[in-house]
Every structure is written in C-alpha cells, then in structure tokens.
Amino acid sequence: MTRSVLLFAGMAALFVLTGLTQSWSLALTVLNMGVISAIMALGVNMQWGYAGLFNIGVMGFVALGGLGVVLTSTAPVAGAMAAGGWRILLALAVGVLIVLGAVALWRRGGRLRAPAVILVLVAGFFAFRALLDPGVAGVEAINPTVQGNIGGLGLPVLLAWPVGGLLAALAAWGIGKTALGLRSDYLAIATLGIAEIVLAVLRNEEWLARGVKNVIGLPRPVPYEVDLQQSARFTGWMADLGIDPATGASLAVKLGYLGLCGSVLALVMLLAELALHSPWGRMMRAIRDNEIAAGAMGKNVKHQHLKIFIIGSAVIGIAGAMMTTLDGQLTPASYQPLRYTFLVWVMVIVGGSGNNWGAMLGGFLIWWLWVMVEPIGAGVLSAITAPMSDGWLKSHLHDGAAHMRLLTMGVILLLVLRFSPRGLIPER
Amino acid sequence: MDLLNALVAFANFVFVPAMSYGAQLALGALGVTLIYSILRFSNFAHGDTMAFGTMCTILVTWGLQHLGISLGPLPVALLALPAGIALTGVFLLATDKVVYRFYRRTRAAPVVLTMVSLGVMFVMNGLVRFIIGTDSIDFADGARFVVSARDFRTATGLDEGLAIRTTQAITIAVAAVAMVLLFWFLNRTRTGKSMRAFSDNEDLALLSGINPERVVAVTWLIVAALATTAGTLYGLDKSFMPFTYFQLLLPIFAAAVVGGLGSPVGAVAGGFVIAFSEVGVTYAWKKIAGYVLPESMQFSGLGQLLSTDYKFAVSFAILVLVLLFRPTGLFRGKSV
Numbered sequence: 001m002t003r004s005v006l007l008f009a010g011m012a013a014l015f016v017l018t019g020l021t022q023s024w025s026l027a028l029t030v031l032n033m034g035v036i037s038a039i040m041a042l043g044v045n046m047q048w049g050y051a052g053l054f055n056i057g058v059m060g061f062v063a064l065g066g067l068g069v070v071l072t073s074t075a076p077v078a079g080a081m082a083a084g085g086w087r088i089l090l091a092l093a094v095g096v097l098i099v100l101g102a103v104a105l106w107r108r109g110g111r112l113r114a115p116a117v118i119l120v121l122v123a124g125f126f127a128f129r130a131l132l133d134p135g136v137a138g139v140e141a142i143n144p145t146v147q148g149n150i151g152g153l154g155l156p157v158l159l160a161w162p163v164g165g166l167l168a169a170l171a172a173w174g175i176g177k178t179a180l181g182l183r184s185d186y187l188a189i190a191t192l193g194i195a196e197i198v199l200a201v202l203r204n205e206e207w208l209a210r211g212v213k214n215v216i217g218l219p220r221p222v223p224y225e226v227d228l229q230q231s232a233r234f235t236g237w238m239a240d241l242g243i244d245p246a247t248g249a250s251l252a253v254k255l256g257y258l259g260l261c262g263s264v265l266a267l268v269m270l271l272a273e274l275a276l277h278s279p280w281g282r283m284m285r286a287i288r289d290n291e292i293a294a295g296a297m298g299k300n301v302k303h304q305h306l307k308i309f310i311i312g313s314a315v316i317g318i319a320g321a322m323m324t325t326l327d328g329q330l331t332p333a334s335y336q337p338l339r340y341t342f343l344v345w346v347m348v349i350v351g352g353s354g355n356n357w358g359a360m361l362g363g364f365l366i367w368w369l370w371v372m373v374e375p376i377g378a379g380v381l382s383a384i385t386a387p388m389s390d391g392w393l394k395s396h397l398h399d400g401a402a403h404m405r406l407l408t409m410g411v412i413l414l415l416v417l418r419f420s421p422r423g424l425i426p427e428r
Numbered sequence: 429m430d431l432l433n434a435l436v437a438f439a440n441f442v443f444v445p446a447m448s449y450g451a452q453l454a455l456g457a458l459g460v461t462l463i464y465s466i467l468r469f470s471n472f473a474h475g476d477t478m479a480f481g482t483m484c485t486i487l488v489t490w491g492l493q494h495l496g497i498s499l500g501p502l503p504v505a506l507l508a509l510p511a512g513i514a515l516t517g518v519f520l521l522a523t524d525k526v527v528y529r530f531y532r533r534t535r536a537a538p539v540v541l542t543m544v545s546l547g548v549m550f551v552m553n554g555l556v557r558f559i560i561g562t563d564s565i566d567f568a569d570g571a572r573f574v575v576s577a578r579d580f581r582t583a584t585g586l587d588e589g590l591a592i593r594t595t596q597a598i599t600i601a602v603a604a605v606a607m608v609l610l611f612w613f614l615n616r617t618r619t620g621k622s623m624r625a626f627s628d629n630e631d632l633a634l635l636s637g638i639n640p641e642r643v644v645a646v647t648w649l650i651v652a653a654l655a656t657t658a659g660t661l662y663g664l665d666k667s668f669m670p671f672t673y674f675q676l677l678l679p680i681f682a683a684a685v686v687g688g689l690g691s692p693v694g695a696v697a698g699g700f701v702i703a704f705s706e707v708g709v710t711y712a713w714k715k716i717a718g719y720v721l722p723e724s725m726q727f728s729g730l731g732q733l734l735s736t737d738y739k740f741a742v743s744f745a746i747l748v749l750v751l752l753f754r755p756t757g758l759f760r761g762k763s764v
Contacts, residue, residue: 182755184539185470189681193744200741405559410550417544
C-alpha cells in the first residue's frame with residue numbers, strides 16, 4: 001500500500017518537475033494525454049489482467065471511438081442523406097443480411113454448403129458494391145474540399161464519448177463472436193488484423209469521415225482560448241492572479257479538459273475496482289488462472305470472455321473518443337499500432353497487470369516517458385557529443401535522439417519483464 | 429491473339445509481382461513458423477529482425493560499392509548478403525543469450541515470451557532507426573530489367589509488354605534456393621532431424637540426448653538467414669524503410685497463420701495465398717477483361733474489387749476467414 005502511494009507521489013512529482021523546469025502548459029498537456037492513456041490501459045487491463053485475453057487490436061477500438069466523435073458531434077452535411085446517405089445505409093443493411101444469410105446457410109450443413117456459401121458471398125459482394133458505390137459517389141461529390149462525408153448528428157460532443165464506447169463495444173461483440181474461440185496466439189494475431197481492417201476502412205471510406213483528408217475543427221466541450229481572452233471577467237481574474245491572459249486562457253482550457261477527463265478516469269477506476277473485488281471479479285480471475293477448472297465448476301467461460309472483451313473494448317473506445325475530442329481532429333493516418341497498441345501494452349505490463357492502480361500508474365508513467373525521452377535523449381546526446389569535433393558522426397548522433405524513445409520503451413519493457421514481471425504495483 | 433495479350437497482361441501485372449511478393453512473404457513466414465515450432469512463441473520482433481538484417485546488408489553493400497566492386501548485371505547486395513546474415517546471426521544469438529534464455533530456463537508461459545519479443549521489437553526498431561535513419565534507401569544496382577516491355581513487344585509482336593525486373597527474377601530464384609536448402613536441411617541432416625524431433629516432443633527429444641541449446645542456436649541462425657534474405661530481397665525489389673518492415677510483420681503473420689503456425693510447408697503456401705489474394709483483389713482487371721470479354725460485357729469501372737489501400741486488410745480478411753473454418757490454419761499448425 002505504502003509502495004503504491006510512494007509511486008503515485010513520485011509520478012506527481014515528475015509532472016510538477018515538468019511544470020517547474022519546462023512549462024505548466026506542457027505539463028498539463030502531457031497530464032491530459034496521461035489521463036486518457038490511463039483509461040486505455042485500464043481497458044486493456046480488464047481484458048488481459050482480469051481475463052487473460054491477449055488483445056493486440058487496441059488501435060482499432062481507439063480509432064472507432066474517434067469515429068464516434070465525428071458521427072455524433074459534427075454538423076450534418078446538407079443534402080448528404082438525399083445525395084446517397086440513405087442508399088449507403090441500405091447497402092450496409094443488405095451487407096449485414098448477406099453475411100447473416102451466409103452464416104445461416106453454413107449452419108444448415110449439407111454437402112453443398114461450401115460452394116453455396118461462397119456463391120452467396122461473391123454474388124452478395126457485387127450486389128453490395130452495386131448498391132453502395134453510387135451512394136458513395138453522391139455523398140463524396142458534395143463540396144469535397146471541406147465535406148464530402150455524411151457528417152454527424154450535431155449532438156453535444158460529450159455525448160460522443162459514450163457513443164464512441166458503444167461503437168467499440170459493437171465491434172468487440174462481432175470480433176469476440178468470431179475470434180474468441182481461437183487459442184491465445186491466434187486470437188492475438190486475429191485482433192491485430194481486425195484493427196488493421198478497421199483502420200483501412202477509416203482511411204479509405206471518405207463518405208464516412210473524410211478518410212485521410214481528416215476531419216478538423218471538431219466541437220469542444222470547453223471554451224475557446226480566444227473567447228476567454230476577450231471576456232472581461234476572465235481577463236479580470238487573470239489580472240488579479242497576476243497571470244498573462246494568453247497563458248491563463250491556455251491553462252484554463254487545459255484544466256477544463258483535465259476536469260472532464262479526470263472525472264471519466266475516476267468513474268472508470270471506481271467501477272473497475274468494484275467489479276474486480278466483487279464475486280464476478282473473482283470468477284474472472286479464476287477463469288484466467290484455470291479455464292478448465294472454472295468450466296468444470298459450471299462457469300460459462302466463453303460467455304464471460306465475450307463479456308469482458310466487450311467491456312474492456314468499450315472503455316478503450318471511450319478513451320479513443322476523448323482523445324479525438326482533446327485533439328479537436330480525427331486523423332486516421334496517425335493511428336499506428338506502435339503507438340496505440342504496443343505502447344498501451346507497455347503501460348499495462350510496466351504498471352502491473354491485474355491491478356487497476358498499476359495499470360493507471362503505467363499509463364501516466366509511460367506516457368510521460370514517451371514525451372520526455374526525446375528531449376532528455378537529445379540533452380544526453382549533446383552532453384556526450386560536446387567534446388567531439390563537428391562532423392558526420394556528431395550530427396548523426398544528434399539526429400538519432402529522435403529515435404531514442406522506441407529504444408528506451410523496449411529496454412524498460414524488457415527490464416520490467418525480467419526483474420519485476422508482475423509490474424510496479426503487482427496484483428494482490 | 430487477344431487471349432495471348434490477356435495472358436501477358438495477367439503475367440505482367442498480377443503473376444510476376446505476386447510471385448516475387450509471395451516469395452518474400454514465404455521466407456518471412458518460414459522464420460516466424462520456425463520460431464513458433466521450436467522456441468514456442470510468436471515472435472513479434474521478426475519484422476524488425478528483417479529490417480536489422482537488411483540494414484547490415486546495406487552497410488556492407490555500401491562498403492563494397494565504395495571499394496568499386498560490382499557484380500555486373502546483378503546487385504552488389506547479393507555479395508553482401510552472407511555478411512549481413514552473419515552479423516544478424518550474431519545479434520540474434522546475443523539477444524537469445526541476454527533476453528530469451530532466462531525465460532526458457534524458467535519455463536515461462538508462451539505468452540510471456542511473446543511480450544518479451546515485443547520489447548525486443550521496440551529495441552531493434554529503435555536501433556535500426558538510430559543507425560540508419562528513417563529515410564527510404566534504394567540500394568539496388570546492376571541491370572534494371574531481365575526482360576523489358578519494349579523488347580518483349582518487338583520480339584513477340586503482341587500489344588501487351590511483359591516486364592520482369594532483375595530484382596523480381598532474383599527474388600524468385602534466391603527464395604527457391606533458400607527453401608530447397610531449408611527443406612533439405614530439416615529432412616535430411618542430423619541437426620535438422622533433431623530440430624524436428626525437438627519441435628514435435630520436447631521431452632522425448634531431451635531424453636534421446638538432443639542438446640536443446642544447440643537446437644535453439646541453430647534455429648536462431650537459420651532464422652537470421654531467412655529474415656535477412658527476405659528483408660534484403662524485399663528492399664531490393666521495393667526500397668528499404670524501417671517503418672515498412674514493421675508493417676510487413678502483419679502480412680507475414682497472416683501468411684504463417686493461414687498456413688498453420690509451426691508448419692514450414694504451410695508458411696510457404698500461406699505466403700503465396702496472401703500475396704496472390706492481395707494483388708488479385710486490388711488489381712484493376714479492366715485491361716484484361718478488355719481482351720477476353722465480348723464488347724457487351726465490358727466493365728464500366730476499373731474492375732477493381734477494392735482500392736489498393738486495402739492491401740493489408742485483404743490479407744487479414746483472408747486470415748480471419750481461414751481461422752474461422754480451420755482454427756489452426758490450412759496445414760493444421762499447432763498451438764502452444
């Protein structure tokens with residue numbers, strides 16, 4: 001207990017140190033992303049730490065959360081539904097029916113089922129594209145420099161957070177139904193692949209969220225800095241506090257985000273702790289530790305796995321939506337597994353899998369390192385190279401600082417796995 | 429005549445590119461599968477091992493080029509390849525000694541080793557970026573084409589040209605040689621047989637006096653050879669970029685899993701299945717259809733099933749489909 005308190009105090013000290021030595025604005029920026037990372041780590045911890053499910057498709061759920069923001073909070077594009085939106089919806093419905101039909105056909109059995117299913121799927125694919133393509137063309141033709149997508153529902157942006165979670169949960173249900181029967185490594189690779197498929201769709205289907213053209217200027221749940229600076233009341237407060245209004249406005253916005261994200265983190269943490277220490281949590285860990293024994297005791301292992309997979313993915317989806325809101329834009333090209341899947345895994349392993357506090361600490365600590373290793377590395381390298389004469393090697397070493405973070409993350413992960421395999425705050 | 433044209437277009441745009449890509453994937457997947465069957469974990473560092481090996485080969489190639497050595501029509505990288513393999517082999521053996529051996533001794537769960545390989549992946553990725561940077565590097569020299577489109581047209585009198593790049597021909601030839609060597613080694617030599625015995629039943633193999641550390645070391649050396657060859661061939665064919673190699677991990681895993689993890693024949697088959705479906709699904713068939721189909725049946729669009737950006741998605745869609753119907757791959761791989 002005291003160990004965890006000390007670790008969290010040390011973590012807080014790191015953020016204060018960042019604020020004192022660099023700037024409070026930077027410290028808050030890092031902290032905000034740290035909060036979101038901690039929520040992602042909590043989601044992964046539910047799947048891996050409670051249930052032993054090896055999901056390396058985290059990025060896909062993060063991206064779906066981001067999509068949720070666009071679909072919920074952006075203004076509807078005028079005329080998009082008439083130009084092809086309804087047709088797209090119809091095509092998607094037909095697509096789902098085709099897949100369900102193929103599944104039903106397969107379940108019926110019979111000698112000719114394989115060719116029949118293939119026939120239905122191939123014919124269905126062409127029918128689906130014939131329905132979809134004109135709709136897509138219609139929507140994408142609308143003002144393509146800034147729109148060309150079906151837009152959203154124009155609802156408040158905070159509503160997008162649960163919606164992002166819901167989208168991720170739906171996807172997790174589909175993935176879980178198909179992939180959870182697989183053994184550990186096969187499941188991992190299947191989730192990795194499905195995340196790539198989600199990303200491919202997000203990058204290419206411009207009617208959905210403009211693809212790689214990005215959606216920018218998403219609505220914000222907090223005021224704009226410019227508005228704050230023009231408000232007499234705000235500038236009055238800042239004058240009383242003796243803070244420059246521009247800096248003050250930026251800090252106030254970041255604190256606003258911190259309040260919102262911090263509340264979500266607190267809520268998720270509370271629920272996760274309650275769940276972990278309930279009979280249900282004990283059952284999950286029993287299943288994780290010995291599936292066969294748990295099955296013999298009458299627990300429905302497959303059903304419970306599906307449940308925890310959906311819940312964990314929903315949490316990741318919510319974090320993804322929060323991240324997109326914080327960024328104010330959706331940039332599908334920036335989603336990389338190195339950053340959104342493997343880094344989150346490092347957070348969980350380093351923090352302590354199976355322990356919510358550990359996962360949360362890992363989220364803060366690894367994110368802080370991820371941001372800070374680059375400047376620290378550059379400083380270290382300049383110190384090393386200072387006595388060297390200018391030349392090829394010196395400039396090469398300087399450029400190399402940019403790649404220090406991957407190296408550092410790898411070394412940290414390896415050291416933790418070797419010397420403290422249960423993480424900084426181990427499971428009790 | 430039209431049918432011939434269609435065949436040539438098919439060979440030019442689908443068959444030859446898919447064959448060389450498939451050969452690269454197969455070599456990569458063979459490495460993944462060997463590690464899975466003998467060391468018993470999914471090695472996520474494999475893509476970066478390929479990048480590391482290719483980097484070593486490039487550095488040696490630069491050295492050779494600096495000395496003014498040339499292979500005529502062939503790229504100098506072929507000469508540098510053995511050195512690249514040796515360097516990668518030394519690096520992998522050192523990694524095994526520093527990192528993996530501990531977990532083998534403590535008999536850690538396979539999934540822990542997979543996590544460890546994530547750590548190794550980060551380190552290798554960082555090292556490669558640190559040493560050679562992130563820019564795209566083109567290190568293919570020598571002749572560009574074995575058969576150029578214009579020569580082919582004048583020689584045959586067809587409308588369609590067939591172009592075979594030197595790198596594609598080399599890829600297919602080198603990959604074939606490497607696979608023959610590997611299968612010969614596994615099936616005919618004493619060490620290869622002991623590796624297979626170790627893979628089938630570890631305890632029985634230990635009882636019969638097989639030295640496990642030797643099996644492991646030989647495995648890493650073979651993996652170094654396969655990964656460096658695959659990476660170098662891919663780099664010659666396209667270009668070298670550390671990030672691309674990390675992404676290659678995905679289709680390579682797909683190939684290994686589709687074939688059945690742990691099955692070498694499956695890895696080769698999986699490589700070609702993935703390559704042909706990626707190319708086939710994202711190729712615009714309009715041109716070929718134009719030669720074969722009658723006027724009334726011509727496509728109005730490009731005849732492309734999915735846009736080329738869905739390349740990776742295709743390999744994974746196939747992966748998921750195969751896993752649904754055959755949970756351990758086409759050639760019944762194993763699961764640890």
